[in-house]
Amino acid sequence: MNQAVRSEPGPVRQTRFSFGNPPRGSVAVVDTIEGIECCSEAIEDLAENAVHPNPFYEPWCFLPLLGASDRKRRLRLLLVHGTNDDGSGAHDTLIGFFPFEQKLLHPLCPVHCLCPWRDSYRWTLRRTPLLRSGAVANALATLGRWLVAERHAPKILVLDDLPGGSGIIDGVERWRAEDRRLCHVPDMHESHLYRRQTDAEAYFSRVLSGKRRRHLKRLRRLLEDLGPVRVADVDESEDIDRLLNEFIALESSQWKGKIGTSMASMPNGSEIAKAILKEAHRRKRLSLLTLRVGDRLVAARSAFLAHPGCFGFKMAYDEDPVYARCGPGFLLDQEGIVRLHDDGDLLGKDIEWLDSCAVEAAALPLSMRTEPLPLHRYVVAVRGGVSEIVSRRFHRVMQALPWRIRRMSAF
Structure with a gap:
């Protein structure tokens, strides 16, 4: 089912997709600042009950930076509604918030993707999606079904800054095993964790x-x-x-x-x-x-x-x-x-812990941390055709190019 709905105030456009019989999840696509402002209360509640916190995607931090960023960027802010993984809970509960923007993988690669949104100042230091505790698997499965079903969306999306050892990684691994229509290309980088x-x-x-x-x-x-x-x-x-x-x-x-x-x-x-x-x-x-x-x-x-x-x-x-x-x-x-x-x-x-949000080579947190913080990235693509080929080879091609060209990548 594909049904467009409109909310007031402001020029809000949402598109909702429902899956399953009965549906256990739906995706609302918001592409305006006014539209996401209307959802602030639900996102606040999601953040309070997230399996892993991310203050940079909470409305009090996210919305001022979104308003200050380039209005020409193609926002694709995905709100996933559904039940808990065990089927309990209301179907209209917000269980996932994925702030994406649509852009080219690279200026030299004319393939579009959905990559996690980051503000123009680059103050969004973590781009971990907000996922409700107890509903991670359903949120990711619903996202995957939307990616396959939506004809007008890019067939590649990127999930970034997923902390190792968290419930999010467990959910992604379950998603990889169960949904054979998608391929998941993993990668990882490190930051620094101060654990009490x-x-x-x-x-x-x-x-x-x-x-x-x-x-x-x-x-x-x-x-x-x-x-x-x-x-x-x-x-x-x-x-x-x-x-x-x-x-x-x-x-x-x-x-x-x-x-x-x-x-x-x-x-x-x-x-x-x-x-x-x-x-x-x-x-x-x-x-x-x-x-x-x-x-x-x-x-x-x-x-x-x-x-x-x-x-x-x-x-x-x-x-x-x-x-x-x-x-x-x-x-x-x-x-x-x-x-x-x-x-x-x-x-x-x-x-219990402090995430330094610093780059891997930063001297101060490197000398004071208790442990490295692995941050996982998954490039998810619909199997078959150009999207799968590009997603599998993109990282290796980028690593062979000079840094000045690599830095223009979407992620």
Whole structure:
């Protein structure tokens, strides 16, 4: 069944597909910002009950970035409704949110795909779809049936940033085994995970050598020689506007500002960043650790709380040689680990791990992590024809090309 429905307000276009007899799942395709705004409440509920959290796809973070991105991009925001895997629950329950955009796999490859949406600023640091706990398999199976049945959609889609060891991977493997109409080409990259131990001392004993710990203590003494050192996290009594202005200015003063990737360097970047961070603070979802020497802010690190974990967002430190030689970024990260083990602290209450959201080669999280975080990618294509051939060979062809050409890939 293919039925177009319209919601108010705004020019909203949804297309709903139902599968099964009786149907256990349906897919609504939303291609406007106004359309997805109408679904915010349902997505909020899904995020609260997701098998793995992703604050970057929650409406309070997602919608401001979506509004600031290029309006010419072809949005394909998929809302999957259905029952739980065991058939319980209402058929109209939102069980999956897949924010896709339609684009070419590569400018040199005239084949379209659906790839996870990322904002123009590249602040969407994780593109893990939101999937309801207990309904992962049905959500993925319904997505696969939609991909096969929909005549006007690309026959290739990409699922990215699926964390290893999560219920999502179990669901994908079950999907691969059961739906023979699709081929799944897997790939993987790594990030860094800080997992809570019995206490902070056990954590540092696991990840740092004695020599490294002594070096950090020496850096702390060097910093204390410059003035009184104070570390704090944001709280309700904080002047949040002043703090965010300080944070954005500090980031803009370092190398990110020089190469044009800081929050303040982007068009309307400061306003969008402050709107997101203030909303996270209002929801008690923001950790903004600050390290000061006297009244001078020398390092700051922001993270979004998403129980049972949290996700790193932006970090900045003072590059003035007087302060930079003391390693303020490393010292602040060390303090964050201490607070991760304190149940009375914002970062420690009900938080079991921190996803750094950093690239694999990032020096700071690489030296402080407890374990690598495997992030899986699946290129899913309908079997037969060009889509299957391209999906199977695309990765190997890209690896043989120079980096400047590879970076134009859709993912």
